[in-house]
Amino acid sequence: ETGVTQTPRHLVMGMTNKKSLKCEQHLGHNAMYWYKQSAKKPLELMFVYNFKEQTENNSVPSRFSPECPNSSHLFLHLHTLQPEDSALYLCASSQPNAGTSGNTGELFFGEGSRLTVL
Amino acid sequence: KQEVTQIPAALSVPEGENLVLNCSFTDSAIYNLQWFRQDPGKGLTSLLLIQSSQREQTSGRLNASLDKSSGRSTLYIAASQPGDSATYLCAVRRLEEETSGSRLTFGEGTQLTVNP
Numbered sequence: 001e002t003g004v005t006q007t008p009r010h011l012v013m014g015m016t017n018k019k020s021l022k023c024e025q026h027l028g029h030n031a032m033y034w035y036k037q038s039a040k041k042p043l044e045l046m047f048v049y050n051f052k053e054q055t056e057n058n059s060v061p062s063r064f065s066p067e068c069p070n071s072s073h074l075f076l077h078l079h080t081l082q083p084e085d086s087a088l089y090l091c092a093s094s095q096p097n098a099g100t101s102g103n104t105g106e107l108f109f110g111e112g113s114r115l116t117v118l
Numbered sequence: 119k120q121e122v123t124q125i126p127a128a129l130s131v132p133e134g135e136n137l138v139l140n141c142s143f144t145d146s147a148i149y150n151l152q153w154f155r156q157d158p159g160k161g162l163t164s165l166l167l168i169q170s171s172q173r174e175q176t177s178g179r180l181n182a183s184l185d186k187s188s189g190r191s192t193l194y195i196a197a198s199q200p201g202d203s204a205t206y207l208c209a210v211r212r213l214e215e216e217t218s219g220s221r222l223t224f225g226e227g228t229q230l231t232v233n234p
Contacts, residue, residue, distance in 0.1 A: 045221075099220065105149070
């Protein structure tokens, strides 16, 4: 496989459920990201991981819990979500530290996981 | 705070037409700018990336230009085809010295429809 792969592509869950989104990248990158895309709004950065360490949490509610066990895998654990959390969740990867060693920081995205919270 | 605006929000053109999508940003201290394409319900596909020192980048029928001083970028699509129908997003990257990382700010996108 190549690129960035996200599973599941579609997820419907109740507010009391616990579920997880998975992202895997085969690009040899060391930075991974979670973005949220809601209708009629720009993409919102949620979390950034560089070399498995979380370097940014963009004031995301604790009902979203990320996990990065290695540089190739990223998870987003979901618990007691609200209907307004329904959105397309996008994973992306890049080389970290844009601006060093000619690294442009170019982002590569997965296909997204469409989440519906009932 | 960086703000990115894309105009128009939606555009419908007949097949074969040349067209220009616009992106403007408020803070000219950018590192680079990236154009993406997004098909409905899908992820983003990177089209072109322009470094701040560059004026333009080309890939096939696509040409992206950058005028950093005026805070503008354009994406030119030549001889448009129905398969070009998608949402096009631009994103500007700023280097964050305090974190040794970078921050990418996205526009809301232009939804393009090319009619056969």
